[in-house]
Amino acid sequence: MISFLARSVVQKLVTLFFVSVVSFMIIHLAPGKPSQIDPMNPKFTPELVERFKKEFHLDKPLHVQYALFYKDLLVGRTVSWKDNQPVLAKIWERFSNSLPLFIVGTIITWTLSFPLGISSALKRGGVYDRGVTFFSYLLISIPGFFFAYMLIILVVSWFHVPVIGMETFGLSSDSPALSAFMDRLWHLLLPSVLGASGGIAVLSRYVRSQMLEVQDQDYVRTARAKGLTSDQVYYKHALRNALLPFVTMFGLILPGLIGGSVIIESIFSWPGMGRMAYEAILARDYPVILTVNFISAVLVLLGTFISDILYMVVDPRIRL
Amino acid sequence: MKKELNNQIPGASEGLDSISPKRRRSSWILFKKNKIALIGFVIFLVFFVVAVLGLFLTAGREPILDPSVVRLQEKLKPPLSSPNLEALAHREIPPMRIYLFGTDDLGRDVFARMLQGAWVSLTVGFVAVGIAVLVGIILGGLAGYFGSYRLSAGYILMSCLIAGGAVIAYWHPVWGAIAAALALIVLAVSIQRKRGGGDKAFWVRVFEIKTFSIDTLIMRLVDIMLCFPSFFLILTVVALLPASIYNIMAVIGLTSWMGTTRFVRAEFLSLREQDFVTAARALGLSFARIIFRHMMPNALAPVLVSTTIGIASAILTEAGLSFLGFGVPPPYATWGNILSDGKRFIFDAPWLTFIPGIAILIVVLSFNLFGEGIKDALNPRLKERG
Secondary structure, three states, rough: OOHHHHHHHHHHHHHHHHHHHHHHHHHHHOOOOOOHHOOOOOOOOHHHHHHHHHHHHOOHHHHHHHHHHHHHHHHHEEEEOOOOOOOHHHHHHHHHHHHHHHHHHHHHHHHHHHHHHHHHHHHOOOOHHHHHHHHHHHHOOOOOHHHHHHHHHHHHHOOOOOOOOOOOOOOOOOOOOOHHHHHHHHHHHHHHHHHHHHHHHHHHHHHHHHHHHOOHHHHHHHHHOOOOOHHHHHHHHHHHHHHHHHHHHHHHHHOHHHHOOHHHHHOOOOOHHHHHHHHHHHOOOOOHHHHHHHHHHHHHHEEEEEEEHHHHOOOOOOOO | OOHHHHHHHOOOOOOOOOOHHHHHHHHHHHHHHHHHHHHHHHHHHHHHHHHHHHHHHHOOOOOOOOOOOHHHHHHHOOEEOOHHHHHHOOOHHHOOOEEEEOOOOOOHHHHHHHHHHHHHHHHHHHHHHHHHHHHHHEEEHHHHHOOOEEEEEHHHHHHHHHHHHHHHHOHEEEEEEHHHHHHHHHHOOOOOOHHHHOOOOOOOHHOOOOOEHHHHHHHHHHHHHOOOHHHHHHHHHHOOOOOOOOHHHHHHHOOOOHHHHHHHHHHHHHHOOOOOHHHHHHOOOOHHHHHHHHHHHHHHHHHHHHHHEEEEHHHHHHHHHHOOOEEEEEEOHHHHHHHHHHHHHHHOHHHHHHHHHHHHHHHHHHHHHHHHHHHHHHHHHHHHHO
């Protein structure tokens, strides 16, 4: 087991190295240079461009730039080209804005998709099951931005609450705590429901198929033959085994932490990770783009690693 | 274990060519039973026809329905309203004498723009997924078929030199030429090594060291690609490249082949062990023929499913990119940018949001349901259940 973990760590480090190389290449081989970003600006003189290039090592060969960039990143000294702010601090600030969205969205996803999936598996083939199936396909297929506008119209015209942004502009600090809290909650609700909608659809389908899979197993037949009540068969014998793969999914939701949806955050003017990445792309702020990319790659690899470990802990058959 | 056995028995016990038409027919019957999937298929066909019609009606110098005619006096007309004939010049009058889907903020006919956008969505979906499936089949097939074949160090050195040389030649042609020359030397040494027997120099033997297998190489590549947050990666590349529909197709295609690769590899790993492949090999067929003529038809089922679902998600991705302003450049209409332009008028002219939104929803939904229907129809285990 130790050797498996060690091998896995080494493999993931190698993958991470290649990811860093590939993302660096993609950014730097693309046509256009960050020093050309604003050619019309009279303050952007050639001397300034030269200084800019020197400052950010753009005059060095590519591999030197690569080494310098990731050295800076690992010691936490990378700065944004746009405003000279340290990148990690910027990301941290935006991350703490995205975090509530992520947490509420994940809670909504996990609390809704399990009951939906399980109940539609138990009523396989019925009207309810087909309804849930169709509904989940509807959720997968609806374009996020369109759904967002429909929900905005609905909430704004029915409940008359503002939903754009993180909180109502001008809501002073001396307003009662309850109303401030409700304001935050209303602003949080729509983006997190939207973020959860795709997840609900996918996860509930997965729960359903997993449950169907388990129902045909011999041990379920045995449990039924013993004369257990169907509740006991389903929720004790079948469900426990059906849930196995989902334990591992705790690891796989980790990358979602930094994923923050670009589209949803720009519709709702939510100052989160996705918006920051989008703005960085628009401004060709390479350090921010590369850092976001690097952190999310780390999270993906960490997530698969955690899910591997969880699988070994939960399922003794996997343990080597 | 039971799962694997179940999957293998139908394939193994079949003399493929004799039984597969029957199997195909039974799959078709099963597919027809699935009403929702059938509806999805019909919508898919309708969409296909509409998109092709749309291309003919809106393209060319003198299109029948011109999506780019600006009629500022007719802006934001609701759907099904008829044009004010007196206010329009002769060539501005819509040929149908009615704005079926209304007009937008520049007075352009939304119906014509939707038709134009249908073709964009269709081509983006098909070409992007075509690229992804092609890459996926080739890499997955190589990984599955040659899985255990280990590459020798010479090969790797040569391909690194060629790839690196190509990149370097971009700036310094001289260094690129040197890399190419080195690659040739390595090639020459490798060929010599194959021909000549007897004792070899130490540095020749270095080239023969067996390193990792093709399977490891391709699967690590898949892992690397999976580390990128996909929409963010697509957005970055599309934003850095000049705006064009072909770039979008290529970028979506080249960032979504990993699923297909995994499917094909898994299929090939189990197919490789079956008797008909051994028989084909015993007949002395070339590996290309074994892969493409004998194994590929048997591995296509999961690919087909992932293709239809892939088209759905490619259409969604394109719409999302257009919505963010990175899509197909204007004046070309796509469903995403009709919606994105219309969102400013969401309360005054809701049709500008709802028509493209619902169109995308219906098309993507039909592809998803169709894919799901194929999956159920081709799954032998569900068949047994009846």
